Amino acid sequence: MKISLSLFGILVLIMSACMPEVSKEEVPLRKPNILLILVDDLRPELNCYGAGHIISPNIDALANESVLFTRAYTQQAVCAPSRNTLMTGLRPDELGITDLSTHFRTKAPDVVTLSQYFMQNGYISEGMGKVYHTGHGNQNDVFSWSNPHWTPNSIIKKREPVISGDTTKLHTCIPLIDGKKIPWLKSRMPEHFHNDALVASHAMDRMGALKDTSFFLAVGLVKPHLPFVAPSKYWDLYDPSQITIPFKDKPDEYPSYSFSNWGELRKYHGIPAEGLLMDPDAINMIHGYYACVSFIDAQVGRMIGRLKELGLYENTIVVLWGDHGWKLGDYGEWCKHTNYEVDTRIPLIVRDPRNKNNEGRQSDAIVETVDVYPTLCELAGLEIPAHIQGSSFQAVLQDTVDWDDVAFSQYPRTTSIDGQSVKVMGYSMRTSDYRLTKWINIETRETLDMEFYDHSIPLPEMINLAAMDHYKDIIPMLNQRLEEEYEKEHGKSLTE
Numbered sequence: 001m002k003i004s005l006s007l008f009g010i011l012v013l014i015m016s017a018c019m020p021e022v023s024k025e026e027v028p029l030r031k032p033n034i035l036l037i038l039v040d041d042l043r044p045e046l047n048c049y050g051a052g053h054i055i056s057p058n059i060d061a062l063a064n065e066s067v068l069f070t071r072a073y074t075q076q077a078v079c080a081p082s083r084n085t086l087m088t089g090l091r092p093d094e095l096g097i098t099d100l101s102t103h104f105r106t107k108a109p110d111v112v113t114l115s116q117y118f119m120q121n122g123y124i125s126e127g128m129g130k131v132y133h134t135g136h137g138n139q140n141d142v143f144s145w146s147n148p149h150w151t152p153n154s155i156i157k158k159r160e161p162v163i164s165g166d167t168t169k170l171h172t173c174i175p176l177i178d179g180k181k182i183p184w185l186k187s188r189m190p191e192h193f194h195n196d197a198l199v200a201s202h203a204m205d206r207m208g209a210l211k212d213t214s215f216f217l218a219v220g221l222v223k224p225h226l227p228f229v230a231p232s233k234y235w236d237l238y239d240p241s242q243i244t245i246p247f248k249d250k251p252d253e254y255p256s257y258s259f260s261n262w263g264e265l266r267k268y269h270g271i272p273a274e275g276l277l278m279d280p281d282a283i284n285m286i287h288g289y290y291a292c293v294s295f296i297d298a299q300v301g302r303m304i305g306r307l308k309e310l311g312l313y314e315n316t317i318v319v320l321w322g323d324h325g326w327k328l329g330d331y332g333e334w335c336k337h338t339n340y341e342v343d344t345r346i347p348l349i350v351r352d353p354r355n356k357n358n359e360g361r362q363s364d365a366i367v368e369t370v371d372v373y374p375t376l377c378e379l380a381g382l383e384i385p386a387h388i389q390g391s392s393f394q395a396v397l398q399d400t401v402d403w404d405d406v407a408f409s410q411y412p413r414t415t416s417i418d419g420q421s422v423k424v425m426g427y428s429m430r431t432s433d434y435r436l437t438k439w440i441n442i443e444t445r446e447t448l449d450m451e452f453y454d455h456s457i458p459l460p461e462m463i464n465l466a467a468m469d470h471y472k473d474i475i476p477m478l479n480q481r482l483e484e485e486y487e488k489e490h491g492k493s494l495t496e
């Protein structure tokens with residue numbers, strides 16, 4: 001027995017001496033996983049964005065290991081068009097959809113979505129929570145996912161209804177008073193009963209189930225979208241006496257239709273049909289929004305924690321993306337739905353674990369939601385599909401590079417001219433120094449109004465400088481660039 005063991009040992013030694021040595025570098029790495037976290041109505045008001053009053057330790061920790069984009073913009077400051085752009089790589093005018101209810105496949109039946117493209121390239125793609133906009137007659141997209149899209153709705157429906165006085169549906173995140181939604185609530189429902197906690201838990205389960213594959217997980221969190229219902233412990237993080245209400249003034253010389261009437265909020269219980277919010281209500285709104293942000297932050301922390309526990313963090317690209325900004329009392333206004341900086345600017349944080357040079361770097365490169373699709377393709381080593389309108393910002397992630405790009409946003413409105421209802425579209429271009437917004441009659445393509453804001457001065461979007469002599473040279477140049485860029489992207493003239 002002893003002799004045969006030593007003979008076996010010698011044989012093993014000879015065999016291993018004959019085998020080529022495999023260095024660690026030559027072992028093929030599995031394709032990086034993608035964790036795309038979509039946060040609904042999250043404006044870039046986080047500690048890592050310089051908002052020291054916001055408690056966001058988990059997103060801050062992620063940002064410390066990522067590239068944080070200080071000037072990222074949405075294509076249209078509302079849920080469905082913004083998400084359509086992220087997932088299809090097409091701008092709203094190219095898809096021909098600027099509303100909430102039209103499914104993108106009615107306009108682009110065969111478009112290969114971001115998650116679908118990764119699926120075609122060997123990934124398991126799963127979506128959970130709010131990825132596409134559903135509701136208002138819109139549906140999910142079955143072609144985007146390897147397995148059916150998941151929501152916590154069926155779990156919530158099984159709960160016993162909770163009613164207190166005239167308040168109903170207290171077992172959900174959308175409680176009602178007299179049948180109307182409550183705009184904010186310090187919720188006594190356990191944290192793990194809240195939609196986003198359920199979505200994060202599902203994401204964590206799926207990370208474990210998919211850990212031996214390459215996965216693309218799109219996790220959509222619905223807070224801080226209205227109603228601002230968050231567990232009470234997150235409300236307790238903030239002292240309402242320290243909350244200040246922003247200036248209520250509007251820009252000088254703004255077009256009468258450039259703001260919305262924040263109809264989204266006005267449908268809620270206790271909100272006036274016209275006019276400003278009372279200051280105590282404004283404070284509650286801001287307090288509730290902050291509580292929801294900290295609640296979301298905790299869910300992000302749970303998901304990142306699970307990636308680490310599973311040993312997947314160093315092989316997973318994490319993107320945290322907000323669909324658009326939000327007016328939290330800015331200009332005396334609420335909600336999104338405009339072309340202003342406060343609504344078009346989004347949080348965007350990208351962590352590529354292989355890119356150690358840029359940990360904690362902030363980039364002021366101007367990037368857009370439409371750029372995320374091609375960037376993720378490049379990071380995963382996939383060819384960028386031909387239909388994509390955006391540009392990969394992989395170079396910005398790698399290093400500080402010269403980056404001369406602009407961001408486009410748009411928003412439709414209806415106005416009245418000579419008693420006639422007229423549909424207009426505002427096209428807004430953000431350069432590193434300026435914002436130019438051109439309002440066009442959708443039918444005649446005639447320019448009705450221009451807004452011009454200089455971002456090198458304090459409170460830049462408080463004075464429309466379009467008629468100011470000082471800018472008489474720069475504005476026509478920017479207008480020309482706006483029209484040229486539009487034509488290049490869409491293959492048609494903006495004004496004809």
Ligand SMILES: [Ca+2]
Pocket residue numbers: 040041078079225323324
């Ligand atoms: Ca949204």
